Amino acid sequence: MNIPDQKFKVVVIGGSAGSFSVVSRILSQLDPSFSVPIVLCLHRLKHIRSGLVEGLNMKSKIPVVEPYDKDKLRPGIAMLAPSNYHLFVEFDGTVSLSTEEVNNHSRPSIDYAFSSAAFAFREKALGIILTGANRDGAQGIKCIHDKKGFTIVQDPASCEVDTMPRAALKLFTPNQVLKPDEIVQVLNQLKG
Amino acid sequence: MGFILDADYNILNMGVSLSIKEIKTVTSEMSKYDCLDYSGHSFSFLKRRLGHIFSQLKIRRLTQFCEQLADENFRELINYHMAVNVTEMFRDPGFWRVLRRDVFSLFDKEGWSVWFPDTPSGEEVYSLLILLKEQGILNNVKVLCQHPSKEKCREISEGVIDQKKIEISYNNYRRLEEKDLFNNYFIEKEGEKYFNKELLEFCEFKCASVGVGDFNEKFDLILFRNSGINYTVRKKEELLARLLSNLKTGGIIALGVRESIPEVFHNQLCVLDRKESIFKKI
Structure with a gap:
């Protein structure tokens, strides 16, 4: 397994159908001292504002929060x-929210979260694309790849729905194609 | 400034991708004109919206863009396309429920006033008017809608609504546990639905920059939801200071549900409903 040796300013994880259980599994196995800020961009029902963050917090080893506009990324959070907002990572290490048009039928759009992190942090961004039923995220994680960031695609064989990771694999060759437990191993060895 | 854009057509449906230098050049040229000062908007917002405009208007050269700024119609087009439309009617049904249950009753039954300092599309205004109508107080409330684009103001005053949003708006309305009267508020013309203009009788429209105006009038309620997120922290503070100066003591201001009140205003406002971002001026 290839462990990146550069320092990262953000890890962005995107997923859609079936991703809740995978994200939950990843967060539940993280080292509690994990020190890189994480952004989770998961497709979710736009009219249901509560429940998801509470569900993730039940098992996560690090706190999961829903940010307010212009909140700062924080290590280990x-x-x-x-729901119903796009999230963008900014140069100054904050996140900004937006109610702009849907992208790939999605708000939040995973493409937007990935591409903003690539633009803001270039090679210091790490992107992970998980199981999902549409193509949102594939172009965005390619932006991280193009800016020399580190990219991980969930092994399609381990996905509940493999459309999203396969869409990414059609566009570029990521640094790693891994199963959820292997993704955790990489994350736990990252330098913040 | 005669150079061709260093921009690519972007793969992410975000229009043309402008460089930092190009964005600075464009916003600096724009800010020379009244009603076109976008220098307080956040960088990522400008990158996305200017990219959108360059793509929509098929602009390939910065010089072309800057020369056209002298044309009033072109400036109007920019204001029109910079606007981020409200996503749907009754967005965040919980917010509208609190407004109906806890806020309307705070104001003078004889008459009160509402200000929308940034009204990019009709959904938010129409939602309020429906609630007022259903509470039987529509005729007692004066509503002022403001936007820098004349065309946006015209569209809202004509009851224009994005047809694609009607179903989701209806579903939100139903979540308010209201009577099923939604369709009564629309008329049909040539196969398209329009908001019934009769409900707009007590609405005024003002074409002016967001939050800017020579208002001696103070309002009971200011709805500024999800507009502040497009600005830098500093500009948002400036705007909020202006808005609060136009809010009566005891009046209410509502922001988007994922917006917070900057610390500098904590001594001027108390929380009426934190989850729905509704605040009362002390």
Whole structure:
């Protein structure tokens, strides 16, 4: 397994159908001293504002919060994109929210979260794309790849729905194609 | 400034991707004109919206863009396309429920006033008017809608609504546990639905920059939901200071549900409902 040796300013994880259980599994196995800020961009029902963050917090080893606009990324805190808002990572290490048009039928759009992190932090961004039923996220994680960031695609064989990771694999060759437990191993060895 | 854009057509449906230098050039040229000062908007917002405009208006050269700024119609087009439309009617049904249950009753039954300092599309205004109508107080409330684009103001005053949003708006309305009267508020013209203009009788429209105006009038309620997120922290503070100066003591201001009140205003406002971001001026 290839463990990246650069320091990262953010880890962005995107997923859609079936991703709740995978994200929950990843967060439940993280080292409690994990020190890189995490952004979670998961497709979710736009009219249900509560429940997801509470569900993730039940098992997570690090706090999961839904940010307010312009909140700062913080080491060892996972920020979950709120329902019906796009989330963008900014140069100054804050996140901004937006109610702009849906992208790939999605708000939050995973493409937007990935591409903003690539633009803001270039090679210091790490992107992980998980199971999902549409193509949102594939172009965005390619942006991280293009800016020399580190990219991980969930092994399609381990996905509940493999459309999203396969869409990414059609566009570029990521640094790693891993199963959820292997993704945790990489994350727990990252330098913040 | 005669150079061709260093921009690519973006793969993410965000229009043209402008460089930092290009964005600075464009916003600096724009800010020379009244009603076109976007220098207080956050960088990522400008990157996305200017990219959108360059793509929509098929602009390939910065010089082309800057020369056209002298044309009033072009400036109007920019204001029109910079706007981020409200996503749907009754967005965050919980907010509208609190407004109906806890806020309307705070104001003078004889008459009160509402200000929308940034009204990019009709959904938010129409939602309020429906609630007022159903509470039987529509005729007692004066509503002022403001936007820098004349065309946006015209569209709202004509009851224009994005047809694609009607179903989701209806579903939100139903979540308010209201009577099923939604369709009564629309008329149909040539196969398209329009908001019934009769409900707009007590609405005024003002074409002016967001939050800017020579208002001696103070309002009972200011709805500024999800507009502040487009600005830098500093500009948002400036705007909120202006808005609060136009809010009566005891009046209410509502922001988007994922917006917080900057610390500098904590001594001027108390929380009426934190989950729905509704605050009362002390």
